[in-house]
Amino acid sequence: MAHVSWTQRVNKYLALTVLTLLVLMPLALVIMRAVTPEGTFEGFGAFSILGEGMYQEILLNSLLLGFGVVILSSFIAAPLAFFMARTELGRHRWIDIVLIIPFMTPPYIGAMGWILSMQSNGYAEQLFPFLAPVTPLFFTYFGMVLVMSLHLFPFIYLIMRNNLENIGGRLEEAGLIHGGSFGYRLRRIVLPLFVSGYSMGALLVFVKTIGEFGTPVTLGNRIGFYVLTSEIHRHASVWPIDFGTAAILSTMLLSVSMAVWYFQQWFAARTHGKVVSGKGQTKAYTPLGKKQIFAWLYLAGVLGLAIGVPYFSVASTAFMDVQGRGLAFDNLTLRHMQDLFTGSGLEALWNSVWLAGIAATISAAIGLWVTIIIMKKRGTVEKGMDFLSIAPNTVPGIVVVVGLILFWNAYWNPAPVYNTWMMLVTTYVVLYIPFTVQNIKAIYGQLGDSLFQAARTSGASPWYVLRTVLLPLILPGVLAGWIMSFTISMRELVGSLILRPPNMHTSATFIYSQFEQGTVAQGMAMALVTVGLTTVVLIGVEKMKERSQRYRT
Amino acid sequence: MKKQLSIAAGTAGILFLGACAQTESEQGAENDLNEAAEQNETNNEEAAESNDSEEADHEETGELTIYTSGPAGMAEALVEGFEEETGVEVDMFQGTTGDVLGRLQAEEDNPIADVVVLASMPPAMDFKERGMTMAYESEYADSLRDGWYDEEFHYYGFSASALGLSYNTELVDEVPEDWSDLTDKQYADQIAIPDPYESGTARDFIAAYVNQEGDAGWELFEELADNGLQMEGANNPALQSVIGGSNQLVMAGVDYMVYNNIQDGEPVDIVFPESGTMVTPRPAFIMESAENVDSAQQYIDYILSDAGQEIVADAFLMPIREDIDVHEDRADIDEIEQLDFEWEYLEENGEAYLERFQEIVR
Numbered sequence: 001m002a003h004v005s006w007t008q009r010v011n012k013y014l015a016l017t018v019l020t021l022l023v024l025m026p027l028a029l030v031i032m033r034a035v036t037p038e039g040t041f042e043g044f045g046a047f048s049i050l051g052e053g054m055y056q057e058i059l060l061n062s063l064l065l066g067f068g069v070v071i072l073s074s075f076i077a078a079p080l081a082f083f084m085a086r087t088e089l090g091r092h093r094w095i096d097i098v099l100i101i102p103f104m105t106p107p108y109i110g111a112m113g114w115i116l117s118m119q120s121n122g123y124a125e126q127l128f129p130f131l132a133p134v135t136p137l138f139f140t141y142f143g144m145v146l147v148m149s150l151h152l153f154p155f156i157y158l159i160m161r162n163n164l165e166n167i168g169g170r171l172e173e174a175g176l177i178h179g180g181s182f183g184y185r186l187r188r189i190v191l192p193l194f195v196s197g198y199s200m201g202a203l204l205v206f207v208k209t210i211g212e213f214g215t216p217v218t219l220g221n222r223i224g225f226y227v228l229t230s231e232i233h234r235h236a237s238v239w240p241i242d243f244g245t246a247a248i249l250s251t252m253l254l255s256v257s258m259a260v261w262y263f264q265q266w267f268a269a270r271t272h273g274k275v276v277s278g279k280g281q282t283k284a285y286t287p288l289g290k291k292q293i294f295a296w297l298y299l300a301g302v303l304g305l306a307i308g309v310p311y312f313s314v315a316s317t318a319f320m321d322v323q324g325r326g327l328a329f330d331n332l333t334l335r336h337m338q339d340l341f342t343g344s345g346l347e348a349l350w351n352s353v354w355l356a357g358i359a360a361t362i363s364a365a366i367g368l369w370v371t372i373i374i375m376k377k378r379g380t381v382e383k384g385m386d387f388l389s390i391a392p393n394t395v396p397g398i399v400v401v402v403g404l405i406l407f408w409n410a411y412w413n414p415a416p417v418y419n420t421w422m423m424l425v426t427t428y429v430v431l432y433i434p435f436t437v438q439n440i441k442a443i444y445g446q447l448g449d450s451l452f453q454a455a456r457t458s459g460a461s462p463w464y465v466l467r468t469v470l471l472p473l474i475l476p477g478v479l480a481g482w483i484m485s486f487t488i489s490m491r492e493l494v495g496s497l498i499l500r501p502p503n504m505h506t507s508a509t510f511i512y513s514q515f516e517q518g519t520v521a522q523g524m525a526m527a528l529v530t531v532g533l534t535t536v537v538l539i540g541v542e543k544m545k546e547r548s549q550r551y552r553t
Numbered sequence: 554m555k556k557q558l559s560i561a562a563g564t565a566g567i568l569f570l571g572a573c574a575q576t577e578s579e580q581g582a583e584n585d586l587n588e589a590a591e592q593n594e595t596n597n598e599e600a601a602e603s604n605d606s607e608e609a610d611h612e613e614t615g616e617l618t619i620y621t622s623g624p625a626g627m628a629e630a631l632v633e634g635f636e637e638e639t640g641v642e643v644d645m646f647q648g649t650t651g652d653v654l655g656r657l658q659a660e661e662d663n664p665i666a667d668v669v670v671l672a673s674m675p676p677a678m679d680f681k682e683r684g685m686t687m688a689y690e691s692e693y694a695d696s697l698r699d700g701w702y703d704e705e706f707h708y709y710g711f712s713a714s715a716l717g718l719s720y721n722t723e724l725v726d727e728v729p730e731d732w733s734d735l736t737d738k739q740y741a742d743q744i745a746i747p748d749p750y751e752s753g754t755a756r757d758f759i760a761a762y763v764n765q766e767g768d769a770g771w772e773l774f775e776e777l778a779d780n781g782l783q784m785e786g787a788n789n790p791a792l793q794s795v796i797g798g799s800n801q802l803v804m805a806g807v808d809y810m811v812y813n814n815i816q817d818g819e820p821v822d823i824v825f826p827e828s829g830t831m832v833t834p835r836p837a838f839i840m841e842s843a844e845n846v847d848s849a850q851q852y853i854d855y856i857l858s859d860a861g862q863e864i865v866a867d868a869f870l871m872p873i874r875e876d877i878d879v880h881e882d883r884a885d886i887d888e889i890e891q892l893d894f895e896w897e898y899l900e901e902n903g904e905a906y907l908e909r910f911q912e913i914v915r
Contacts, residue, residue, distance in 0.1 A: 122797070221750070239673065239675065239676050322819055323796045324723065324796045324821065406659060409659070410662065513625055
């Protein structure tokens with residue numbers, strides 16, 4: 001496009017402004033705070049702590065964890081994506097929803113569940129005493145990688161599966177006709193097309209892992225495996241509080257994430273596979289026949305580890321009368337559930353539902369808006385916007401939260417948002433814009449130009465093209481982004497904990513405060529109910545998504 | 554929300570649009586960052602001036618904002634009782650001491666809280682030193698326990714917990730009587746302590762114990778580490794590990810949680826060591842920046858009043874008033890041997906000792 005109309009330009013800068021306000025300002029203020037702890041600029045000397053051996057070790061730990069989780073979760077997700085996109089299993093859409101459950105589980109709950117199972121005299125030993133020699137292995141680096149991979153693999157899985165579905169059958173059929181073997185087709189056709197989408201998923205999981213704090217704090221601190229996030233969290237929440245050091249450590253995380261992001265961009269640009277064209281799609285299909293049983297067994301194994309183990313602990317704790325008596329049928333009670341619904345728990349749960357609903361809708365809308373702009377043209381501004389839209393995901397929640405306070409509670413900020421429920425919505429939107437943007441981008445990136453050219457040749461206005469061609473094609477991405485934002489907003493902890501207005505609890509803060517100061521059983525009961533409710537909402541949205549995709553078949 | 558965004562966009566945003574237009578479309582995200590930084594600097598300066606002039610007149614907003622640490626039931630009961638008695642509406646933010654301190658720190662430039670309640674003394678002392686607290690002499694000041702409140706009436710440790718040895722009654726055959734008993738092999742690899750990084754009380758205990766015992770204190774920690782002492786998260790998670798049976802006992806855990814669990818029928822109990830333990834008052838204070846000073850003072854009076862102190866006692870904490878009895882099911886303050894320590898010593902050495910302790914136990 002040679003000329004850009006002024007409406008497009010205004011549109012672009014408006015989007016940039018929104019991202020600046022939501023993302024750049026808070027993060028910039030945190031960095032400001034790092035170099036001007038007492039209000040005056042003290043130079044970059046504060047950054048010298050990064051050279052200390054202790055922090056280098058912590059950085060190394062973070063990287064090790066990131067790579068470990070990317071590798072393991074890819075291995076978990078790849079077969080599943082193949083089964084669901086290409087075989088009989090794909091007809092069972094409920095599997096998709098079940099596979100998202102691990103991701104709906106708050107990380108600290110998942111980690112707690114595993115700890116309760118694996119600790120000495122834990123549930124695993126109570127049920128299967130012969131496991132006693134194995135369980136200590138869990139309290140190592142590998143245990144952490146396992147827990148985090150089981151939590152994050154749905155990410156990679158969703159992206160892989162969408163990707164595989166879109167690659168479609170035509171190209172592979174062409175390969176087949178020309179005598180390519182299965183291995184050859186996989187190597188020369190599927191993988192190259194697959195890899196750019198996959199790299200996006202891997203990036204997200206890597207960044208999510210090094211930015212995650214629930215598991216490192218619950219499990220990592222216990223085994224002495226410190227990473228950047230747990231260190232940052234310590235500086236931001238333990239007396240004496242030192243936001244300066246927290247901010248400096250955050251810049252370290254931010255630069256790692258930026259480097260990885262840059263690498264992924266370069267990589268994706270080299271391999272970009274535009275696979276959705278105007279031609280009809282045939283679906284690639286590899287029936288497994290009798291061999292299906294192995295696919296089902298694999299699925300059962302993954303679900304057993306990702307859902308079975310942690311939820312067994314969660315449910316046992318939630319329905320156990322006296323924790324000290326352990327697993328026994330006469331130790332069952334509904335007491336904690338009743339307390340939950342008669343006490344303040346119900347209100348907290350309802351708060352989470354509507355807050356997450358609003359936040360997911362706004363971030364899907366902003367995500368859609370921003371993505372359309374950044375995918376159209378790749379100028380400096382667009383690149384900047386692209387990075388801004390993923391930046392909140394590259395630093396631990398606690399840092400974003402501090403930035404949000406510094407920005408929205410500044411005396412020069414006239415917007416009456418801070419200390420109201422709108423602050424929580426803003427927080428969720430900022431934290432989860434990356435998910436909506438990346439989900440939409442993953443699908444958008446696969447659209448070829450032909451459909452748009454066809455529409456334009458036929459005389460369609462840009463608005464008409466947007467409405468009738470682009471939106472229907474990327475709707476699954478938008479809905480997937482909505483689902484993800486909703487799911488994690490429902491269980492978001494750090495921001496809710498610090499930014500919630502007085503007198504307001506959310507599901508996650510309720511659980512946390514039960515863990516910290518109340519009855520663990522009631523916290524676990526809340527976790528169960530929240531995940532159940534989220535699942536119901538997801539089923540609804542998934543049905544909607546299916547309906548919107550009927551035209552494809 | 555959309556409306557909020559457009560309001561925000563209308564004010565601060567215009568500055569950016571202007572800036573972007575000036576440099577045409579080549580403007581990258583980096584430049585924006587610089588400009589954002591510059592604008593903040595000028596804004597900060599302006600604010601520093603306007604802040605001074607605003608400080609003189611405090612206007613009551615009609616609602617009292619309280620930032621409080623737990624325990625959950627007690628904080629809520631106190632606020633409810635206070636609202637009923639005075640008719641003042643309360644906005645309560647409740648979290649752990651870390652959450653409260655984090656929020657206060659982030660709001661430093663534009664403070665919102667009127668009253669703050671923490672679970673640990675040193676931060677309150679530090680707030681006073683930095684001139685962030687407001688003195689108020691309550692009518693109850695005569696009947697309070699010495700040492701639990703500030704002599705200049707800046708903060709009141711209106712309730713207190715003691716740290717003890719909590720143990721699983723089904724797993725422990727021989728109940729230890731003192732910290733040093735834990736070096737016995739029968740407890741090997743089954744001893745927990747709340748992670749002093751996450752628990753302010755455990756952190757204070759370490760410094761206070763060394764304050765009394767000197768090098769012998771460090772020797773004990775080393776012997777305990779050899780006997781498998783483990784850090785298990787904050788207070789409640791550490792206690793849960795004992796209830797669940799993965800540890801036999803937890804040292805330096807707060808007592809009121811144990812009493813709560815005993816009430817629920819869990820197999821735990823607590824002893825207070827002979828050589829002394831720590832009693833930690835939980836300070837409440839009025840912020841210097843408080844807007845609702847009158848209702849803040851009323852709140853301080855309320856938590857020190859008979860009604861407030863009864864609520865404290867019901868939560869298994871020890872009341873600051875000498876004339877209010879502790880809960881009948883818990884140990885009285887006279888039955889608990891206390892360590893001999895100075896709060897100043899804790900403030901000075903807390904951090905260094907914390908690191909040394911971490912090195913020993915890891």
